[in-house]
Amino acid sequence: MSLPHLTEARADLVREVEVTDEHGVRQTLQIPAERDLTVYVDRRELVTLMTLGARPEWLVLGYLRNQRLVRSPEEVESITVDWEVGAAAVRTRSGIERIEERTAKRVVTTGCGQGSVFGGLMDEVNALALPEARLAQGQLYAIVNAIRLQESTYKSAGSVHGCALFRGPEMLVFVEDVGRHNAIDTIAGWMWMHGVSTDHARPDEPFVFYTTGRLTSEMVIKSAQMGVALVVSRSGITQMGHAIAAQIGLCAIGRATNRHFYCYTAPERLLWQPELASAPRQAG
Amino acid sequence: MSLPHLTEARADLVREVEVTDEHGVRQTLQIPAERDLTVYVDRRELVTLMTLGARPEWLVLGYLRNQRLVRSPEEVESITVDWEVGAAAVRTRSGIERIEERTAKRVVTTGCGQGSVFGGLMDEVNALALPEARLAQGQLYAIVNAIRLQESTYKSAGSVHGCALFRGPEMLVFVEDVGRHNAIDTIAGWMWMHGVSTDHARPDEPFVFYTTGRLTSEMVIKSAQMGVALVVSRSGITQMGHAIAAQIGLCAIGRATNRHFYCYTAPERLLWQPELASAPRQAG
Numbered sequence: 119m120s121l122p123h124l125t126e127a128r129a130d131l132v133r134e135v136e137v138t139d140e141h142g143v144r145q146t147l148q149i150p151a152e153r154d155l156t157v158y159v160d161r162r163e164l165v166t167l168m169t170l171g172a173r174p175e176w177l178v179l180g181y182l183r184n185q186r187l188v189r190s191p192e193e194v195e196s197i198t199v200d201w202e203v204g205a206a207a208v209r210t211r212s213g214i215e216r217i218e219e220r221t222a223k224r225v226v227t228t229g230c231g232q233g234s235v236f237g238g239l240m241d242e243v244n245a246l247a248l249p250e251a252r253l254a255q256g257q258l259y260a261i262v263n264a265i266r267l268q269e270s271t272y273k274s275a276g277s278v279h280g281c282a283l284f285r286g287p288e289m290l291v292f293v294e295d296v297g298r299h300n301a302i303d304t305i306a307g308w309m310w311m312h313g314v315s316t317d318h319a320r321p322d323e324p325f326v327f328y329t330t331g332r333l334t335s336e337m338v339i340k341s342a343q344m345g346v347a348l349v350v351s352r353s354g355i356t357q358m359g360h361a362i363a364a365q366i367g368l369c370a371i372g373r374a375t376n377r378h379f380y381c382y383t384a385p386e387r388l389l390w391q392p393e394l395a396s397a398p399r400q401a402g
Numbered sequence: 403m404s405l406p407h408l409t410e411a412r413a414d415l416v417r418e419v420e421v422t423d424e425h426g427v428r429q430t431l432q433i434p435a436e437r438d439l440t441v442y443v444d445r446r447e448l449v450t451l452m453t454l455g456a457r458p459e460w461l462v463l464g465y466l467r468n469q470r471l472v473r474s475p476e477e478v479e480s481i482t483v484d485w486e487v488g489a490a491a492v493r494t495r496s497g498i499e500r501i502e503e504r505t506a507k508r509v510v511t512t513g514c515g516q517g518s519v520f521g522g523l524m525d526e527v528n529a530l531a532l533p534e535a536r537l538a539q540g541q542l543y544a545i546v547n548a549i550r551l552q553e554s555t556y557k558s559a560g561s562v563h564g565c566a567l568f569r570g571p572e573m574l575v576f577v578e579d580v581g582r583h584n585a586i587d588t589i590a591g592w593m594w595m596h597g598v599s600t601d602h603a604r605p606d607e608p609f610v611f612y613t614t615g616r617l618t619s620e621m622v623i624k625s626a627q628m629g630v631a632l633v634v635s636r637s638g639i640t641q642m643g644h645a646i647a648a649q650i651g652l653c654a655i656g657r658a659t660n661r662h663f664y665c666y667t668a669p670e671r672l673l674w675q676p677e678l679a680s681a682p683r684q685a686g
Contacts, residue, residue, distance in 0.1 A: 133641050137664040140539070140679035147664065152619070152641040168619070168642065255424070277616045277638035296618070296640050332561045334580070335436070335452070354561035356580050357417050357436040358452065380421040380431065395424035 121191050121311060124175035127199035129153065131172055131294075132275045148275040152296045153201065157181070159208045159217065170271065170278055170295045173304050174199040177295070178206045180307030184340055187214050191310040243339060246366050248347040249316060251324030253286075253369070255391035258326075260287035261350060262374050265328055268292055272330070280330040281305055283314075283346075286323030290314065298331035302340050309344065316345030324348055324387075333359040333370050333382070342368055348387055350374050355382050405475050405595060408459035411483035413437065415456055415578075416559045432559040436580045437485065441465070443492045443501065454555065454562055454579045457588050458483040461579070462490045464591030468624055471498050475594040527623060530650050533600060535608030535631040537570075537653070539675035542610075544571035545634060546658050549612055552576055556614070564614040565589055567598075567630075570607030574598065582615035586624050593628070600629030608632055608671075617643040617654050617666070626652055632671055634658050639666050 132148040139145055156166045157178055169177055175197045182188045188210070198207045214220075261284050271294050272278050281301035282292040291308050295301040305327075309315070316325045326348045327341045333351050335358035341349045342362075348369040355363075355372050360382055363370040369387035373380050377396045381388055416432040423429055440450045441462055453461060459481045466472045472494070482491045498504075545568050555578050556562050565585035566576040575592050579585040589611075593599070600609045610632045611625045617635050619642035625633045626646075632653040639647075639656050644666055647654040653671035657664050661680045665672055 135644055135666060137666050138669045139665075140661055140663050140676065142674050142676040145664075149639055149641055149644060149666075152643075154642075275638075277640055354559075355433055356561055357433055358438075359436075360419055360433060377424055379424050380429075381423075382419060382421050382433075385422045390426050392424065392426040 122179065122194035123196040124179070124311070125198050125200075127171075127174055127201050129171040129201050131170055131271050150271055150275045150278045150294075150296060154204050155199070155206050156204060157206045157208060159187075160210055160213055161207075162217065164208075164217075167300060168296060169300050171201070172271075172294060173308070174201075174206060176293075176307030176311060177300055177304040178208060178307070179310060180303035180305065181300075182208065183306045183310060184303050184343065187217065187220065243342070243362060243366060246342045248342060248367055249319060249324070249345055250321040251319070251347040251369075251387055252321055252389050253324055253326060253348050253387060254322075254389040255394050257287045257323075258350065258371065258374070258379065258388070259377060259394060261289075261326060261328055262352075262376070262379075264289050265292075265330075265352075270294055280328075282328040283309070284326040284328060285319065286326075288323075298329060299336065299340075302327070302329070302337065306340075306344055322389075326350060329353075332356060333363070333372055335359050335362050338363045338366075338368055338370065342366055347384075350379075406463065406478035407480040408463070408595070409482050409484075411455075411458055411485055413455040413485050415454055415555050434555055434559045434562045434578075434580060438488050439483070439490050440488060441490045441492060443471070444494055444497055445491075446501065448492075448501075451584060452580060453584050455485070456555075456578060457592070458485075458490060460577075460591030460595060461584055461588040462492060462591065463594060464587035464589065465584075466492065467590045467594060468587050468627065471501065471504065527626070527646060527650060530626045532626060532631040532651055533603060533608070533629055534605040535603070535653075535671055536605055536673050537608055537610060537632050537671060538606070538673040539678050541571045541607075542634065542655065542658070542663065542672070543661060543678060545573075545610060545612055546636075546660070546663075548573045549576075549614075549636075554578055564612075566612040567593070568610040568612060569603065570610075572607075582613055583620060583624075586611070586613070586621065590624075590628055606673075610634060613637075616640060617647070617656055619643050619646055622646045622650075622652055622654065626650055631668075634663075 137147050153171050157164045178197050195209045195211045278294045279298035280294045283290045283305050293301045293304040325346045327346045328350045332353045333355035338359045350371045363383040367384050369384035370382040371379050421431050437455050441448045462481050479493045479495050562578045563582035564578045567574045567589050577585045577588045609630045611630045612634045616637045617639035622643045634655045647667040651668050653668035654666040655663050
């Protein structure tokens with residue numbers, strides 16, 4: 119079997135705009151690009167994604183993967199993105215069975231920050247088995263530092279979410295998008311295209327997801343679906359994210375900046391090295 | 403005609419969790435609550451919203467309003483929220499015409515941060531006519547200061563978006579939720595229940611939306627739909643948000659902290675008082 123053929127559609131990631139600051143002074147700022155990409159699967163319109171547009175082919179492939187519409191990259195023959203018309207044409211090798219039914223099901227749990235992915239995925243949560251994984255505190259600090267040093271659209275334009283996949287302290291891929299779900303979907307597509315599987319990771323060099331966004335239920339579920347047992351964020355966690363991480367034993371680490379962090383769940387997945395932390399602080 | 407009867411379902415907005423910090427010290431933190439609320443309209447399941455749960459009845463009413471499923475509050479007879487089963491039962495006076503068709507349409511533009519509301523709303527953007535409105539820079543500073551002083555779940559637990567409606571410098575309502583769309587929808591519901599209309603606002607005391615989140619296309623469109631011509635955020639703006647705000651002449655103000663801000667679009671809607679700003683800074 120062969121991997122899908124992908125175009126390499128490119129587009130500007132930032133755009134300059136004229137603004138007026140509080141002194142009434144005109145300035146030129148960069149803002150992140152944002153464009154709509156309508157996905158057609160075998161000529162049937164599936165969804166419209168609002169995206170930064172950095173890696174649209176990986177995004178579409180990862181979206182199909184994380185929505186459980188395709189089970190392996192080989193099922194996809196090609197993904198052709200054309201920014202002229204804002205369209206991604208997906209051709210499958212043998213179609214997606216019951217696609218109407220499986221996509222129609224989602225309409226009852228639709229909306230941004232309002233249900234969407236959650237409904238369909240919760241059913242699978244209990245079936246998830248996470249790999250053995252133990253991250254050293256020093257590796258965690260290396261991850262946070264790598265993100266700090268990473269050149270990004272965020273640094274130049276702000277207003278995007280960053281997401282990265284690490285193996286131990288090594289950054290494998292870094293993706294930004296206007297939506298954090300797009301960023302994690304893009305990584306899912308990248309993993310398939312690069313044959314990166316979490317199945318045979320060394321327990322002492324586990325796969326780790328980093329996100330600049332909150333640890334929501336969807337982020338936790340998507341990470342677990344991709345076999346990643348540790349998720350790190352500079353932000354906090356929501357109750358559903360916390361409940362699901364605790365339920366499936368996923369290690370959720372938040373407020374990770376410099377040498378500070380909170381381990382919300384599964385602390386047994388961290389190899390604690392408190393001597394690497396900064397000077398003790400007041401608890402609370 | 404009478405307003406809908408709403409229950410006043412209440413639930414805890416924060417939850418305490420045990421965490422371990424970088425020193426290996428156990429601490430107790432508060433995180434925001436997050437619960438799923440499945441909305442049934444005349445016994446038909448419509449959508450599942452993930453929400454903080456502060457004002458679920460206003461959220462459901464505002465969701466129906468902003469999704470254009472009901473045109474006036476009088477169309478709704480009652481909204482009954484029961485957290486025991488995570489359900490909101492909406493009873494309409496005479497049904498919602500073509501509800502299957504109008505909700506099914508959204509399936510092609512579904513997904514969190516991935517199209518959702520956008521598809522259906524863009525059609526209406528060009529039809530939107532914003533009211534005459536001019537906000538004084540001093541009023542803007544009063545808004546930013548009021549938000550700074552506002553007690554919030556964010557301050558105690560983080561990880562929620564805040565949204566507020568102002569009339570001039572006066573805060574009318576402040577709402578937080580795990581999703582910023584829920585927050586703005588809740589305000590839409592509050593406006594209907596309190597008979598607050600943007601139709602007859604004084605141009606020198608305009609309605610203003612404040613959001614802690616980014617100025618995305620959905621936020622700009624929803625504000626415009628509700629007749630609010632100015633939107634303020636402590637965050638930045640996305641390209642679609644910028645393009646739509648510029649197209650419809652909505653004044654989008656971002657990076658608003660202390661006395662600093664950027665006016666991205668429609669600067670003519672601000673009464674500039676640069677003498678109120680801090681000492682001049684280097685441009686760029």
